[in-house]
Amino acid sequence: MDIKINYVEGVGVISIGGELDAQSSAELTQFFNKQIGESSQNFVADLEGLAYSSSAGIRIFLGMSRESRRNGGDLRIAAVQPQVDKIFKLSKFDRIVKIFPSVDKAVQSFKQ
Amino acid sequence: MVKTKKRVALVIGSGAIKCAASIGMFQVLKEENIEIDLVVGCSGGAIYGVGIAAGMEPVEIQELSDSTWTKDLMQGYLVNLKASKDGTLKFNERSGLVDDSFLNEKLKGIAGDREFADLQTPLIVVATDMKDGEPVELSEGDIFNSVRASLAIPMIFPPWEIDGTLLIDGAASNPLPIDVAIQHGADVVLAMGFTLDYRSKFRSLTAVQEQMTSIYMNNIFKNSYAFNNLAHHSEIFPIIPEFDSVISMFDIHKMPHIIERGREATLEQLPHIKRLMG
Numbered sequence: 001m002d003i004k005i006n007y008v009e010g011v012g013v014i015s016i017g018g019e020l021d022a023q024s025s026a027e028l029t030q031f032f033n034k035q036i037g038e039s040s041q042n043f044v045a046d047l048e049g050l051a052y053s054s055s056a057g058i059r060i061f062l063g064m065s066r067e068s069r070r071n072g073g074d075l076r077i078a079a080v081q082p083q084v085d086k087i088f089k090l091s092k093f094d095r096i097v098k099i100f101p102s103v104d105k106a107v108q109s110f111k112q
Numbered sequence: 113m114v115k116t117k118k119r120v121a122l123v124i125g126s127g128a129i130k131c132a133a134s135i136g137m138f139q140v141l142k143e144e145n146i147e148i149d150l151v152v153g154c155s156g157g158a159i160y161g162v163g164i165a166a167g168m169e170p171v172e173i174q175e176l177s178d179s180t181w182t183k184d185l186m187q188g189y190l191v192n193l194k195a196s197k198d199g200t201l202k203f204n205e206r207s208g209l210v211d212d213s214f215l216n217e218k219l220k221g222i223a224g225d226r227e228f229a230d231l232q233t234p235l236i237v238v239a240t241d242m243k244d245g246e247p248v249e250l251s252e253g254d255i256f257n258s259v260r261a262s263l264a265i266p267m268i269f270p271p272w273e274i275d276g277t278l279l280i281d282g283a284a285s286n287p288l289p290i291d292v293a294i295q296h297g298a299d300v301v302l303a304m305g306f307t308l309d310y311r312s313k314f315r316s317l318t319a320v321q322e323q324m325t326s327i328y329m330n331n332i333f334k335n336s337y338a339f340n341n342l343a344h345h346s347e348i349f350p351i352i353p354e355f356d357s358v359i360s361m362f363d364i365h366k367m368p369h370i371i372e373r374g375r376e377a378t379l380e381q382l383p384h385i386k387r388l389m390g
Contacts, residue, residue: 019384021347021384021387021388022346022347022388023387023388052384054347054349054384054388055341055344055347055348055349055350056346056347058341059341059342062342086352087350089334090334090337090338090350090352091337091338091341092334092335092337092338093338
């Protein structure tokens with residue numbers, strides 16, 4: 001799994017590529033926990049490169065969302081691929097977090 | 113003590129004839145030598161759960177499946193529906209619109225004289241308590257009674273009494289009983305579930321009722337999946353076959369298509385399952 005972060009207009013855009021499951025989810029949690037204490041409390045998870053998320057992956061995203069909100073910010077999701085979108089909808093994850101078609105739209109949503 | 117072997121549960125949710133997709137799933141699991149430690153079945157899924165837990169070959173389960181979903185299952189439906197509307201058929205909590213003798217005969221053909229203790233793999237069948245709507249786990253004694261209770265589609269098939277409790281379709285409370293697998297110690301849950309089809313045209317009261325049932329049931333399905341997904345410590349692999357067209361209860365001619373879709377949905381998850389299993 002590939003994870004990186006860059007900042008766009010003060011929003012931390014976390015790009016996640018590859019596959020997210022029980023084994024790789026610890027890496028994402030660790031990465032996110034480092035970011036949350038350091039800078040912006042608003043994040044966008046860019047999932048354009050994420051081909052698969054397991055049930056454990058959904059739990060990680062929910063954890064990230066909870067932590068962001070606890071710190072007064074939010075986690076928003078962008079560019080979800082069809083396979084991942086299916087599991088998001090089945091898990092009703094799309095009812096808990098805001099999902100946008102592109103990173104740009106997700107970043108702009110923080111201004112509204 | 114460190115636990116090493118992952119305990120795998122196969123959950124087959126409600127879905128009538130669509131549950132035959134579990135034959136395709138079972139074929140793949142056998143080909144890949146993925147061992148199952150627990151089977152959980154609900155409603156139509158309970159029928160296939162019996163076959164899998166009994167150690168039948170997929171082809172044997174398919175033969176039983178082919179002989180199950182025939183139109184005589186609905187014997188008396190139209191006459192009784194009319195009679196219930198004009199008041200000549202008095203309905204109570206033990207009633208159904210269908211003469212269930214055919215269903216019982218078919219289920220006895222599948223379950224035989226087997227008891228749960230005779231099965232190669234532990235099986236839990238889920239039904240619903242008619243009195244309070246709570247899900248009920250059945251895993252002891254005679255298999256026929258448990259599967260019959262789990263299949264008691266409300267108002268269609270009469271409820272079934274076990275040990276003084278009147279039971280109806282497991283789908284009414286727990287259409288994809290992943291929680292049962294979790295509670296019984298499963299690490300990896302392979303969950304095959306089915307949503308109900310929505311209608312596009314409404315020309316009768318029955319059509320509207322069916323649509324409402326689909327809405328209720330599909331929301332129960334998704335809400336319980338979402339909750340179980342959050343609650344579990346390891347992986348739940350949702351194996352949700354997708355069908356090109358509406359599958360009705362007696363579409364036996366679509367059986368190969370249903371089984372193939374079950375295979376495809378399982379193969380989609382297979383690399384991830386194998387990776388987790390190491």
